[in-house]
Amino acid sequence: MxxxxxxxxxxxxxxxxxxxxxxxxxxxxxxxxxxxxxxxxxxxxxxxxxxxxxxxxxxxxxxxxxxxxxxxxxxxxxxxxxxxxxxxxxxxxxxxxxxxxxxxxxxxxxxxxxxxxxxxxxxxxxxxxxxxxxxxxxxxxxxRAAAKAPAKRAAAGGRARPAAAAPEPEPALPEEVQAVLAALPELRAGSKLELRVAAERLRGAGLLAKSGASTKLFKKHPALFALTPDKQPNKVQYRGARGA
Structure with missing residues (x-):
């Protein structure tokens, strides 16, 4: 940065x-x-x-x-x-x-x-x-905006409408994965990110050595990160993104 x-x-x-x-x-x-x-x-x-x-x-x-x-x-x-x-x-x-x-x-x-x-x-x-x-x-x-809104009260009885059921929480993630997602928030949203951009920002966040390869970091968690294309990957996507 x-x-x-x-x-x-x-x-x-x-x-x-x-x-x-x-x-x-x-x-x-x-x-x-x-x-x-x-x-x-x-x-x-x-x-x-x-x-x-x-x-x-x-x-x-x-x-x-x-x-x-x-x-x-x-x-x-x-x-x-x-x-x-x-x-x-x-x-x-x-x-x-x-x-x-x-x-x-x-x-x-x-x-x-x-x-x-x-x-x-x-x-x-x-x-x-x-x-x-x-x-x-x-x-x-x-x-997203609706999810933030408080439950409305009925005009006559003053009784709060039942709130929608909260989504199930994600399973606990390794600390390293949580740090990666914090540095690359668009991955959690389901977007694909170019590996060169990911590497720059991971280095800036202190998660990747200056000469380190981001692919090695993502390959440590194959169940959570997908690299595409298979032979010469240039993009990464988070598998755990909701709706991805």
């Missing part, structure tokens, strides 16, 4: 869910240490819907009042170029599953930026991922 890097996070808030936005902010902060520019591009309706989320994470909403199918995408692209010229960031992270941003990604890289992408699992086409220096899909965790 290099806290001296300047990082911009640009979110296509009309394209991904609020839960994915929240996960994206946490992931970028965890990987880069700080986010210097945080902007979300959306319609006025989306801005109202996400206002609490934007306040919580200090995201500046850029409201698009223009009509047209791609008007929000264009607003994000124009602003990205202006910001890169003015702020000279080291890393630009675009949160969107839209493949239309490929020309923007190429132009930002020409300006000297590393360009990373975050999409919503199930919405991103495979052809839009290779253009980024790194790309990851995050799952939309349905019902």
């Amino acid at each position: 290099n806290s001296n890097k300047r990082v911009m996070l640009l979110i296509d808030a009309d394209n991904v869910s609020a839960d994915v936005i929240e996960q994206a902010v946490d992931r970028v902060k965890g990987e880069h240490g700080a986010i210097h520019v945080r902007r979300a591009y959306c319609t006025a309706e989306s801005a109202v819907t996400h206002i609490k989320l934007f306040k919580t994470h200090s995201i500046r909403p850029i409201v698009n009042l223009s009509s047209g199918k791609n008007s929000t995408d264009i607003a994000l692209a124009v602003d990205a170029i202006d910001l890169v010229l003015a702020e000279r960031p080291d890393v630009v992270v675009i949160v969107s599953s839209d493949s239309d941003f490929a020309p923007l990604v190429i132009r930002l890289r020409e300006k000297g930026c590393r360009v990373e992408g975050i999409g919503q699992q199930g919405k991103t086409g495979d052809d839009s991922k290779p253009v980024y220096d790194d790309f990851i899909d995050l799952p939309h965790r349905k019902g």
Whole structure:
């Protein structure tokens, strides 16, 4: 993790869910240490819907009042170029599953930026991922907000409605596995992670020696971590992720 890097996070808030936005902010902060520019591009309706989320994470909403199918995408692209010229960031992270941003990604890289992408699992086409220096899909965790809400009382009797049954807890995990999942939270969420990214972050967390191979660490727990493809693995996935 290099806290001296300047990082911009640009979110296509009309394209991904609020839960994915929240996960994206946490992931970028965890990987880069700080986010210097945080902007979300959306319609006025989306801005109202996400206002609490934007306040919580200090995201500046850029409201698009223009009509047209791609008007929000264009607003994000124009602003990205202006910001890169003015702020000279080291890393630009675009949160969107839209493949239309490929020309923007190429132009930002020409300006000297590393360009990373975050999409919503199930919405991103495979052809839009290779253009980024790194790309990851995050799952939309349905019902997450509802699970946090307290049980409501009936208007007449004042009797609390029965809460939904809590999910069964995961079996106790080895301390080493718990530490790995803490350093790589997207694995617990069910996402696949590139081994080179995993290795960098495991070294940063002190879980992997400078010359150590992440594959050896994951192979110590074959029941919990899957390496793909079999012959020359370049990605890892947590087998214990719920719903994976």
